[in-house]
Amino acid sequence: MLELGLYNKFNRTYWLRIVEKTNYGFYAQLYLVDGLNFTELRQKVGNIQESLCCIWIMRTRQFQNYADIQIVIKPMDYEIPFEDLEWLDCFEFKLG
Numbered sequence: 579m580l581e582l583g584l585y586n587k588f589n590r591t592y593w594l595r596i597v598e599k600t601n602y603g604f605y606a607q608l609y610l611v612d613g614l615n616f617t618e619l620r621q622k623v624g625n626i627q628e629s630l631c632c633i634w635i636m637r638t639r640q641f642q643n644y645a646d647i648q649i650v651i652k653p654m655d656y657e658i659p660f661e662d663l664e665w666l667d668c669f670e671f672k673l674g
Contacts, residue, residue, distance in 0.1 A: 584622060586613030594647070603632065606647040616645055635671075 584591055593609040610616070616638050627634050633650035 584614065584618060586611060588613075592619065602652045603648065603650040606649060607644045608636070608647050609644045 590611045590613075592611065592614060595607045595609065596604050597607055598605040608619075616636070620636070623634050623636070626632075630649075631651070633648075635648040635650070636645050637647075638645040
């Protein structure tokens, strides 16, 4: 994130916590630090995807200091085994 110019005046940047490793990538949470917001990060998603060679899916919620991230690093094809889905709300999306 420092290479993208996403840091505050104390040279602190977003904090990424890997929650779960999946068969196609990762579930993670991205935490804010003081002086940064998610709108600046959304403008740089193309650069992040290009540099990491991944698909970056970010969901933010109002009044929370973190975003839920899905990072897809493997191609979605027939070699990935099917997983049963648990009940999802109408606004949720799960890859796999």
